[in-house]
Amino acid sequence: MRPTWDIFCSVVDNYGDIGVTWRLARQLVAEHDAAVRLWVDDLLAFARLCPAADVRVAQQSLQGVDVRQWPAPWLPVEAADVVIEAFACELPTAYVAAMARRARPSLWLNLEYLSAEDWVGGCHGLPSMQSTGLQKFFFFPGFRPETGGLLREAGLLERRRNFQQDPAARQAFLQRLGVAPLANARLISLFAYENCGLASWLDVLAAGCQPTHMLVPEGRVLGDVQAWLGVRSLTVGSLEVRGALTVQVLPFVTQDDYDRLLWSCDFNAVRGEDSFVRAQWAGRPLLWHIYEQQENVHLEKLEAFLALYTQGLSPAAGATLTALWQAWNHGEGVGESWLALQQAWPELAEHAEAWSLEQASQTDLAEALVEFYLNWL
Numbered sequence: 001m002r003p004t005w006d007i008f009c010s011v012v013d014n015y016g017d018i019g020v021t022w023r024l025a026r027q028l029v030a031e032h033d034a035a036v037r038l039w040v041d042d043l044l045a046f047a048r049l050c051p052a053a054d055v056r057v058a059q060q061s062l063q064g065v066d067v068r069q070w071p072a073p074w075l076p077v078e079a080a081d082v083v084i085e086a087f088a089c090e091l092p093t094a095y096v097a098a099m100a101r102r103a104r105p106s107l108w109l110n111l112e113y114l115s116a117e118d119w120v121g122g123c124h125g126l127p128s129m130q131s132t133g134l135q136k137f138f139f140f141p142g143f144r145p146e147t148g149g150l151l152r153e154a155g156l157l158e159r160r161r162n163f164q165q166d167p168a169a170r171q172a173f174l175q176r177l178g179v180a181p182l183a184n185a186r187l188i189s190l191f192a193y194e195n196c197g198l199a200s201w202l203d204v205l206a207a208g209c210q211p212t213h214m215l216v217p218e219g220r221v222l223g224d225v226q227a228w229l230g231v232r233s234l235t236v237g238s239l240e241v242r243g244a245l246t247v248q249v250l251p252f253v254t255q256d257d258y259d260r261l262l263w264s265c266d267f268n269a270v271r272g273e274d275s276f277v278r279a280q281w282a283g284r285p286l287l288w289h290i291y292e293q294q295e296n297v298h299l300e301k302l303e304a305f306l307a308l309y310t311q312g313l314s315p316a317a318g319a320t321l322t323a324l325w326q327a328w329n330h331g332e333g334v335g336e337s338w339l340a341l342q343q344a345w346p347e348l349a350e351h352a353e354a355w356s357l358e359q360a361s362q363t364d365l366a367e368a369l370v371e372f373y374l375n376w377l
């Protein structure tokens with residue numbers, strides 16, 4: 001019998017919650033022969049990542065995943081063997097009761113947000129007793145072996161490498177998006193939240209000697225791009241040139257195409273959680289716009305990641321990368337830090353590849369979840 005999995009996703013904002021759970025659901029089906037239901041409370045957000053989705057239906061099968069509109073009020077169903085509440089979303093009370101009623105109660109996992117902080121390893125896999133008598137386990141993704149790892153599909157790095165070694169594949173992909181960069185242009189993708197530091201970065205790119213082609217998928221940062229360009233509107237397909245800088249607005253593409261976009265670029269500005277991880281798998285230098293949290297908790301997470309990521313770098317390269325990431329996340333001095341970083345470019349490029357290989361030598365998140373379940377049985 002195929003093990004059954006229920007993944008519950010409540011979309012808080014943006015695309016990270018659904019991005020992670022949709023990716024995980026697909027991988028469990030494709031690589032672990034699991035029967036997966038993905039319960040999502042916002043099909044519109046889901047449809048952005050998976051345009052084949054029909055937002056009007058309560059149930060549909062997509063890439064082998066049984067995608068369900070999370071109904072409100074809840075309609076009783078049988079509980080699955082493994083239940084994942086993503087990012088501490090609250091499960092329906094009746095569903096929790098159904099988990100407890102089973103002959104062998106469900107394995108209940110809370111999939112947490114990604115963090116490189118030290119304490120994560122110590123908390124990964126810890127149980128917490130619930131009033132129903134069920135135990136809930138905390139499952140932490142992470143960058144170290146004592147965590148649950150990162151989402152990484154089988155063969156991902158090989159696919160990425162083949163693509164990056166095949167200029168015709170890259171060109172065909174970019175052409176499909178309507179992108180035709182100059183031969184010597186540096187290609188940058190920009191996926192970020194609103195950022196008042198953007199203007200100084202665009203200033204130095206426009207004033208630079210090397211052409212830069214910046215690709216901006218539709219999203220929250222467009223307002224800042226538009227303000228810097230001084231244009232009335234920016235829509236998908238807009239292309240503006242200022243000095244050495246070309247800015248082009250792209251549509252929001254599927255997750256697989258977004259991977260190809262990251263693989264195609266020389267440098268990727270990413271945000272949140274899932275695009276941040278995907279940019280690491282791209283093996284190219286990156287810039288992370290971390291999701292802002294109350295009381296600046298996010299800045300500790302940023303530092304924790306930087307401390308880990310810069311370990312393999314020379315002090316000078318580590319310092320320039322840290323300065324750029326700090327500037328970006330504080331919204332000031334980005335242009336200056338970008339210029340300072342240029343000297344370290346070859347080292348950063350090499351390090352990005354080495355980092356992706358090192359991370360890929362660890363157990364991936366889906367595999368770690370399956371192992372956790374098998375050990376728990």
Ligand code: TRH
Nearest residue numbers: 014015016019217252253254255258272273274275291
């Ligand atoms: O959208 P995000 O800002 O999501 C955030 C974070 O996950 C944050 O931790 C969380 O607390 C908050 O949401 C609620 O960034 P993230 O995580 O990178 O998710 C974006 C998803 O969108 C990711 O799966 C990649 C995908 N994507 C596409 O599929 N196509 C695109 O064109 C782009 C730009 C992104």
